[in-house]
Amino acid sequence: MQLSTKHLLGIKDLQLSDIELILSTATQFKEVLQRPIKKVPSLRDTTIVNLFYENSTRTRISFELAEKRLSADTLNFSASGSSVSKGETLLDTVNNILSMKVDMVVMRHSASGAPHFLAKHIPAAIINAGDGINEHPTQALLDAFSIKEKCGTLKGKKVVLVGDIMHSRVALSNIYLLKKAGAEVMVAGPPTLIPKYISAAFDIRVEYNLKKALKWCDVANVLRIQLERQNQVLFSSLREYNLAYGVSKKLLESINKEIVILHPGPVNRGVEIDSDVADSKQSIILQQVENGVAVRMAVLYLLSNKQNFN
Amino acid sequence: MKTILDKYQLQITIERLAYQLIENYSDLSSVVIIGIQPRGIFLSDKIFAQLKKIIPGNTIEYGKMDITFYRDDIRKELHSPNQTNISFSIEDKNVVLIDDVLYTGRTIRAALDALLAFGRPKKVELCVLINRRYSRQLPIQPDYCGKAIDSLISQKVKVEWDKEEVVLY
Incomplete structure (x- = not known):
């Protein structure tokens, strides 16, 4: 061992x-x-x-x-x-x-x-x-542990990583881990925050429409916008980002299925995720911690x- | 290879151990039995079933404990931890630790340490199926013993639970 x-x-x-x-x-x-x-x-x-x-x-x-x-x-x-x-x-x-x-x-x-x-x-x-x-390997490991605890297995599970894929170390570690464990992986977010060749490099799906991505997945790992690492303007405003890519209760209700929500923290409430989603029973943010x-x-x-x- | 206990002897030994526990404790509700992972739980499962059979409806508590994180040889080799399941308090209870073979005594030393994380028992006793005499490295002795044997350090004692026998080789 x-x-x-x-x-x-x-x-x-x-x-x-x-x-x-x-x-x-x-x-x-x-x-x-x-x-x-x-x-x-x-x-x-x-x-x-x-x-x-x-x-x-x-x-x-x-x-x-x-x-x-x-x-x-x-x-x-x-x-x-x-x-x-x-x-x-x-x-x-x-x-x-x-x-x-x-x-x-x-x-x-x-x-x-x-x-x-x-x-x-x-x-x-x-x-x-x-x-x-x-x-950020231990974050990916604890995400995997939490998904496994909630869903029983990682194999065959459809997991979408939402948001700032480009600057997120949590995203990269999660992609490596989920692929190794046999999960299906998708990244979703604005084109400016998703590296151009990521689909080919990791054999994962890319989706620019959040609703379509959430419809597809069993688990959504919502990532923080890493403003401190963005040295150029990649989207026009936080409000606009929230309107297009924020996970809101209304959006979750419109997809007619119960998905599991993860977030590695710290949460920017009202930006990538709304408070009512972060605090709902679908969210396992505190179990992750x-x-x-x-x-x-x-x-x-x-x-x-x-x-x-x- | 030599058989120490065959299927029939193993069965009556387990029955005797269960009766000895009852003999000692008229009130089983003050007793908790804890099997030590991984190999002790086969014996503790059987003793627990036997106690339920002899006194149906008794309220004896039964848990399983893993001692991996308390071992003193962690720097020599890592061992895989097993499940611990103690869903009750052991505070002021008479705890009976159960393991299959008592050899150097180091597992029981670790188990005594591990037990303290679950409360302060009134008393702790040790029940083993096989006691390998003259091979102890710590001052630990069983209170209930299925069979005491003398063996060489080069020999191995194994309880084959699937074949229901104890062999020395």
Whole structure:
């Protein structure tokens, strides 16, 4: 029972057996989280640093809680307020932290490929908590876990990713994972936010009409508009985006079927999704957050064995 | 290969273990039995069924516990976790842990640790089908024992639940 990789840099590098192992282990950790004492001693010999070079609420809290539930020692690092502002490089920062005997690194960075770069230069296990517009593997894993929990299986399920596909690392990780798990994948959104060759590159469907996309799917994963990564005007206004691509209650009622709604958070209410949809019983947004802790515990647990403990 | 318990002996041993539990606890509602995953649950399933048969309508609680996350050899090798299902409180209960073979005692050490996450039991006892004597690495002994055997470290004891026999090889 082992993962085929030493790091979790992206879903791209995982095999289907790895994904299945993570999800089945997460099921057992989810049970741990229901106990009166929600903690196991598995990683009490492990120190983990959470390196966050970019803002985060859910992912950071979720990782920290997962680490604590596994009894690991944790260090939190945010770029703001650190020596990064004095000009220290990423590699120097990490090497300095590792010299204090840290075993694993959880990293979020605004540059795509930053964790891959780090993996080549340091011995510790690295978990990518989101790198630029590349991947956010633990989010895709917890999305898959939540869909599986709700629908029983991923195989053959029709999943549509709605919104800012171009700038969303959640979209890319989800596409890799869903394809590996045998789901049917579609991306939907305005043409300016969907990469031109994505259909051919991943063998997925592309739809520019939201209603048609929702009619087709069993599950809709609604993504946030990543305004901070858009350095040009890709749609005229948030209001217009909402009118054309916002998931509203009226739209869901018009398709005559009950689909499952996911959103990786943070939710921009009234932009990509309306409040009455986000808070409806169709939406499993809060279950996603709950499952996130269990999935991250599974990832940390499974990767901790790859360290050289002597 | 040597048979330690055949099908008939296995059946009467399980019956005896169930009767011993009843003998010890006149009020079964204060007792919870917990099978240790993965192999202990075959025995605990049978003992639970036997208790239901002997005293129909008793309210004994039955759970299954996985100890993977509490193992002391996690740095040597990772093991796949199994399902834990304890849907009741063990606070102030008499807990009987059930496993098939007691060997080094390390699984039971982990189980005692794991149990604490579910409350503070009044008492914890251990019930095993086979006790491999003189091979303990921790000070742990069974309270209910199907059969005690002497074996070499190089030998293996296996309970073949599908064939309903216990063999030494």
